[in-house]
Amino acid sequence: DARVTQTPRHKVTEMGQEVTMRCQPILGHNTVFWYRQTMMQGLELLAYFRNRAPLDDSGMPKDRFSAEMPDATLATLKIQPSEPRDSAVYFCASGLLGEQFFGPGTRLTVL
């Protein structure tokens, strides 16, 4: 059955290292979202794309985060350099009209 996939599921890295998270949206979905889940803020929207074009990335720290969609089957979220405060679960979601379908998330720990 169709689902959003994310890799890796877990990532432990040291401060200053580059982290790349990948997402494969559901085939046919034209909108892709990146969220970060924290205890205080819940699900924060970091960036989203429509038909591979970035619509809004105002939720991301621009100096260290970047999001891209090289093609319709792959979305990436990069953090460089990573910091301990980036430790969180990062979710990708895709959608067509209204409802969003979430991937299982990448749990990132920055030491």
Added chain:
Amino acid sequence: DQQVKQNSPSLSVQEGRISILNCDYTNSMFDYFLWYKKYPAEGPTFLISISSIKDKNEDGRFTVFLNKSAKHLSLHIVPSQPGDSAVYFCAASSAESTSYGKLTFGQGTILTVHP
């Protein structure tokens, strides 16, 4: 600025009883509201939604109530079951953001249903 707020971080309920999860919003442009459910190590999944033209929507054991004047919605689960134990997120969108599928989420409420 938190436009969607879930003020109760957690809720504990006995099996068979009613669970009531609450959500408040501040943006009067929001006109579509959703509840998502999240189990550990999984992504959130859609549960139920309501449009601002309604004040109630029911799906099996789940009912969502919307009070537009109070900018408040609630999710009722009756009867509650241990399998309902999860994090519940409230989300909202406006006519403008809906065209992009953009949702604004609350912080989540951890529901624990005890056998």
